[in-house]
Amino acid sequence: MANPQQHPHVPKRIATVLINSLKGGVVPRIGLPYITVGREAEISALLRDLDIVADGGASFRFVVGRYGSGKSFLLQTIRNHAMGKNFVVADADLSPERRLQGGKGQGLATYRELVRNLSTKTRPEGGALTLVLDRWIAGIQSAVAQDGIMPNDPGFDGEVEKRIYAVIDDLQQLVHGFDFARLLAEYYRAHVEGDDQTKAFVTKWFRGEYRTKTEAKAELGVSCIITDDDWYDYIKLLARFLVGAGYAGLVVLVDELVNLYKIPHAIARQYNYEKILTMYNDALQGRAEHLGIIMSGTPQCVEDRRRGLYSYEALRSRLTQGRFGREGMLDLLAPVIRLQPLTHEELLVLVEKLANIHAELFGYERTLTEENLVEFLQLELGRVGADSHITPREVIRDFIEMLDIMWQDPTVTVAGLLGSGSFAHAVPDGDGGDGGDVAPEYAEFKI
Numbered sequence: 001m002a003n004p005q006q007h008p009h010v011p012k013r014i015a016t017v018l019i020n021s022l023k024g025g026v027v028p029r030i031g032l033p034y035i036t037v038g039r040e041a042e043i044s045a046l047l048r049d050l051d052i053v054a055d056g057g058a059s060f061r062f063v064v065g066r067y068g069s070g071k072s073f074l075l076q077t078i079r080n081h082a083m084g085k086n087f088v089v090a091d092a093d094l095s096p097e098r099r100l101q102g103g104k105g106q107g108l109a110t111y112r113e114l115v116r117n118l119s120t121k122t123r124p125e126g127g128a129l130t131l132v133l134d135r136w137i138a139g140i141q142s143a144v145a146q147d148g149i150m151p152n153d154p155g156f157d158g159e160v161e162k163r164i165y166a167v168i169d170d171l172q173q174l175v176h177g178f179d180f181a182r183l184l185a186e187y188y189r190a191h192v193e194g195d196d197q198t199k200a201f202v203t204k205w206f207r208g209e210y211r212t213k214t215e216a217k218a219e220l221g222v223s224c225i226i227t228d229d230d231w232y233d234y235i236k237l238l239a240r241f242l243v244g245a246g247y248a249g250l251v252v253l254v255d256e257l258v259n260l261y262k263i264p265h266a267i268a269r270q271y272n273y274e275k276i277l278t279m280y281n282d283a284l285q286g287r288a289e290h291l292g293i294i295m296s297g298t299p300q301c302v303e304d305r306r307r308g309l310y311s312y313e314a315l316r317s318r319l320t321q322g323r324f325g326r327e328g329m330l331d332l333l334a335p336v337i338r339l340q341p342l343t344h345e346e347l348l349v350l351v352e353k354l355a356n357i358h359a360e361l362f363g364y365e366r367t368l369t370e371e372n373l374v375e376f377l378q379l380e381l382g383r384v385g386a387d388s389h390i391t392p393r394e395v396i397r398d399f400i401e402m403l404d405i406m407w408q409d410p411t412v413t414v415a416g417l418l419g420s421g422s423f424a425h426a427v428p429d430g431d432g433g434d435g436g437d438v439a440p441e442y443a444e445f446k447i
Helices: 012-023 040-054 071-084 106-116 129-146 156-171 177-193 196-206 213-220 231-244 266-285 299-303 313-319 344-362 370-381 392-408 414-418
Strands: 058-064 088-093 250-255 291-297 336-338
Touching (some): 040 071, 040 291, 058 266, 058 299, 071 088, 088 106, 156 177, 177 196, 177 231, 231 291, 266 291, 344 392
Parallel strands (some): 088 250
């Protein structure tokens, strides 16, 4: 075990976000490399998908795991890797108001959320649409200058416009490509003329914020808008355009698939599953380019044959595990990646990282020993029902709470706190038990 003093320095702002987010049960959007443990095989598999997307292909994966098992953490980790590899990333959580298809604009609401969260390496917090459009124009201007035609030369603007329209012409062959290209040309003209209002109208259109064709006609002179039925076509167009703008492609992350599982009406659920099938087929059959899609959900929302994805036979036949997978062999090239629990050793490394970050953030000398950490994990994993209910989220939340209590009250000792019985209660929503017994399989926690 590394000496407690030998750990990477974490900037205070990032450490604050990490501790506050994890204690609140949510995944931080920054600082993940400081606390990442395990998942090397899963991350490696998804990074191979990024290579496929960068080469002009497409990929589609499902990440499946129980609540708190690390699905969102894995998605955020891939998000950071993708931005580092010059991808544009769009992410959205599904909800009752945001679906893939809906009669009241729920699909369009998901598109708006994806575009609102459009992120790049230089704009990781989202809102990068305008940055992307401006970089597209600036990149072409720079390329023209590098070819020896300077901005003050008479032919500079003509050459830039020629290359701008070469990108636009490439898009027109795709579904809705003419409309998409027309709006890009409108943005370029507004950029050249310094017309900020028209640029704002075009970005409004790309964000899917026009509710009626009449409104778009009045402000932009176009009679087309992005709708609930065709928003995914524009995601494919955006991915193709981003390559022309100098990026590696587009990665779309969709979390909380369980909200489709919860749709009460069977027909509405089927429409959403049909949309997933369309996106899945596009990726695997080569009808999408430079586009990677990762969706995550619980095992129930995927495998339930009454309400889950498997209730849609076309999806079930494509996603169900083969015989060898069911016999325990892990296939990380399959469309569905099922997250395995973190090992005891990985959890120990994780809580040690958190102990170091907490001590550095609040400016005290870490006193927790490896034996203290092992004792904490023994109690966490030894509670009745821990084998089926305890997840990294619960372990992390309890551990940070323990650190907070000990920092606020210096009289509290590790032995006294861990031995008080407060950490040996039954798992919430567990299978029963009196709350104080240690599950036999965890009684001897070994490192």
